[in-house]
Amino acid sequence: MTLLFFLAAGWIFLAGVYGMVTSRNIIRTVGCLAVAQSSTYVLLLAVGFRRGGTSPYFTDTSTRTPVVDPVVQALALTDVVVGATVTALLLALALQLRKRHGTVDPDALTGLRG
Amino acid sequence: MNGSYATSEYLIAVCVLLVTVTATVAALTPEPVRQALVLAMLGTALTLLFTVLQAPDVALSQLGVGAAVTPLLIMLTVRRVRRSSTQQRDRERQR
């Protein structure tokens, strides 16, 4: 049953990729990339969960409390930032591309081929 | 104590379900404005999931990034795109 928590990550990744494969709009492609990325957060945090643990900082709880893995949280935090910045860059590219090319449909982007 | 584990895992299960469904819908939404709104929802759902997984730090970042900044950027991009196509249509009408 708890296996499903890990499998959810794989499902989300594939859903994002499916959206990118079928996309007819480059802005949607970038959005789907963000979806695919959220799978990594889910996997990382699910991996770091400890049954009965609480979050690993000790201002409002005793230092003996069992806590979940802080390292994956730090990794996920880095990942969130990376994802947001990359999304911003790609959206900037998509915006300019739309302006210059007059289309957001990948089928109509024929500038580079062969 | 077992009851508390069960509640906690029930919460996690519901949140994972919410995230999975929202992510799937976001990936399947063809139109960017609507997708931006679903992505904002995905950000909120992820925030809940991170909180029940006891990761409030990540939840806070996700709240800022996923629920606010990313959808806003998509909206701004779409708006710019809309603006240029409006200009274009106006020009065509004038001809």
Add this chain to the structure above:
Amino acid sequence: MSTADLLPLAIAIPLIGAAFSALVGSRLPRVATDLLVTVWAAAGVADLVVLWLRTGDGRAVSWLGGWRLRHGESVGIVLVNDRIGIGLALLTAVLVLAVIAYSWRYFDEPPAEHAGTFPALILLFDAGMCGFALTGDLFNAFVFFELMGAVAYALTGFRIEDPRPLQGALTFGVINSLAAYGSLLGIGLLYARTGELGFAQISQKLTGHRADALLLTAFVLVLTGPLVKGAVAPFHFWLPDAHAVAPTPVCMLLSGVMVELGVYGAARIYWIVFSGPHGIPQHVFHDTFVAAGVLTALVGAVMCWKQRNLKRMLAFSTVSHVGMFLVGLALLTPEATAGTALYVAGHAGAKAALFGVTGALLDRFGSVDEHSLYGRGRELPVGGVLFVLGGLALAGLPPFGTALGKAVAEHAAQSHSPWLLAVFVLASAATGAAVLRAALRVFAGAGRRPLDRHEVPETTGGGEEPEIRGPSRRVPLPMLAVPALLLAGSLAVGLLPAVSTQLAQAARLFTDRVGYVAAVYGHSHAAGMPPAADWTAEGIALGLTSVALAVAFACAALWAAPRGGGAHRVVAPLRRLHSGHMGDYVGWLIVGVAVLLVAVRAQL
């Protein structure tokens, strides 16, 4: 300052330089900024040179934040490398210095109120690539992978007035980011199993587990990122699209070292993390990736031959060479590794020089189309000489570094399976021939005037906007001096015996997993004998053979009667696959992952 401290400095220096350049760029005159950035890049080179010298035939280890091992465990990040990784970082730094010198008079600095942004991005690129080359930690590698990616997307799309760079950059960004997220999934799986993130630490913990589905999936997923960056078929589609449209100085970095870093990363991760007992057996990696490398080399060579857009031609030749590098590394012997390292160094100089000359052409004539430039390059004789020399170097003319590296790698490949020899010779001959054909057409007006036929979709390369506003009558001096120096560097790699012996010793260390782990854990470990990496009569003969083939191909293309026929039927569908469609490329990415999964599973 100890040797270990030089490792983080190699990354910190360009980072600080980037912040500084962005900060003062708009407040200082252009010349001052350029000078400052050049000095900064030179400081990075100096740091790495000292590091190279001090590392000697060993490894440099630096625990960041002082989180050294306690009881055999650490919570910190370790930077650890031998001369292969340090050499790659050094190559990066040298190329960055060359690029900065090349673009002294180059860019018009489009964001007028933000002068200094372009050099700042180049320095960030430098930091990202050095970090990726030097790190010994899987997640840290992901972070620096993303850093070099993010900078590269922005730099590729630099010319926003033209739609093609934007499309190329967007494809580049989407495909590479998706691959990086795949890698991160793999890192998550490995972390779940081992509870570690360092290469050496994971490797130690993995020895206690069986090679099961988790290991297999994690292996393929983790390697996806580096393989996509390394443009291994079928992950290579983004590369020509991005390289054909990026500003020329950026192309020099992308083709010269970034793509090679991808292959390096794949090999490094396999060697340290997965090659141990209970890991992925060596014959599996060997068979799978020799096949992938051969496929890449051939696809790249064929596509390179068919291009008329000069930048795209050079990009496909990079694909082809990367295939050969992958074959070299996948042979998993110190000798082949040493050869590949030499080949990469020689190739970087030659390829960057070729891009540099192409940039001069683009600047002068506003086109990179082989057909429309026919004969116009006569005004630029120096460029012509450099271009021909570059083509000969790509084909493997002794004594260029490319020839030495190729000869050593070929020798190692031959003892394994003789037919690989033919692949090496043919692929280098074809890429060299394409460049020579273009050089003769453009700079000498040789052969018939090419006809425009539109049977297959293609990217011509005409109608490009010059990268310098208002093309000057004279090509600026750095735009030809830098390529000449780069070619000289490529020559030096082949001529200086010290380079080859030192790289051979480093290759011995690169292929020594036990020694790497021991170095991280602070044990001493005796290294074996270095392989031989020097000129042999056989190597020179093979080099001359591929050059002769290249010249023959080029002459045939120029003067022989054109024939359609069988070849066309094979090549046209291949060209059609390179559709420039983002959805296609994403599809290929996931297909590639699936094929690797199946291929590795079948051999376990």
Add this chain to the structure above:
Amino acid sequence: MSRRLRLALFWAAAVVFAVAFTAACTGLPDFGTLSHPYGSRAIAAAFHQRTANTISSVNFDQRAFDTLGEESILFAAVLGGLVLLRRARDERLAGVRRGRVLPSTRMFGSLLLPITLVTGVYIVAHGQLSPGGGFQGGVILATGLHLAYIAADYGVLKAIRPLAVLDAADAVGAGAFAVLGLVGLAVGAAYLQNVLPLGTFGQLSSGGLVPVINAAVGVEVGSGVVVLLAGFLDQAVEIVSPTGKDNGAGR
């Protein structure tokens, strides 16, 4: 490749991926496992450094180098945004019409603006104690500033948004992180080593270098996100392309 072929390829690959990933997940330790070797070590190390929020300790001390890379990515994205969203040679600025805003929105916006800024500063400042930190607080600060756009209009936002200063602040924040690492080298320790006095566990000033780096990150993120959003807003609201160019260059 036709759409149908593409989809067929995707489905074939997706099935393989799904099978492999499922098989991999069966090999994982059970969900909620009690064994987290790295995590346990990180907690012990955080206690040693007297940082109450272990995640901040991992982020800004134990694995600070990752964060250095991450902030460089953000810096690169901001620079990249400046480059990519610049006004092209053939574009011009249009006058922005004054937006009509509901009075209630205006009042609420002006009320919310200070609250948001205070919240942002609070989240940054308590980074090493409770959830939050430079990044989260920085994003809140940057978003909060844009309430001016909601409450009034674009002109007001431009007036309270000193882009040149924020630009510089972004670079200073990014550079400061890398320079702070040199402090360790200067006193003969390792790069990014936490050499400042550590303070008392649970106090605002505890953790040595952690709150300093945290503040640098806060400055960088706050100003960087504003600059990035400014690029997009300018494109969305202000910059117009010349007639005929929107569609013209695509051929």
Add this chain to the structure above:
Amino acid sequence: MNAWLVASAVLLTLGLPPCLWQVYRRTPQERLAGLNLAATMCSAILLLFTEGFNRSSYVDLPLVLAVLAPAGTLVFARFLGGQAAQGEPD
């Protein structure tokens, strides 16, 4: 097992799905309304977690959500309105 967690579980299970339904199904404006209610619902759930997990510092999360959510909604509303004003039927 405590009342606060049960209450949050009830809200998660019964309160959020209708909002999600609204977000998935309809025009952008109605999606925005659904998003708005979902944000309120999440605020409530996060508040309940504070007491449910017995960590008083979790209260920062609903605080931030309460600050960001209206701001986000107002921006979206402005753009959706402005988009219509420029004659872009959707």
Add this chain to the structure above:
Amino acid sequence: MTVRHVCALVLLVLGVAVLLLSAAALIALPRPYGRLHALTPATSLGLPLVALALAVETGPGRSAVKLLVIAALTAVGGAVTTMAIGRATAQNARLLRKDSPP
């Protein structure tokens, strides 16, 4: 079970009930404008009740102040955002009618 605890539970049950009712109304009401009305009780009554319940439970102190700030922000913000969404919907509807063929 102190009196305070009972009070908190009562407030909690009331708050959750209001929130659930709002959610139900959101999908049950037929017209877009009607659905907008579903937002108001949740923000102005449901969430403040929940926050109040928590404040009663924890007793006076800094966290109680934070809870009340959240309640106040949501209540005011809810009203304002509802109006803004209503306006956006109205603009859209009106212009659609104007653009549609005669």
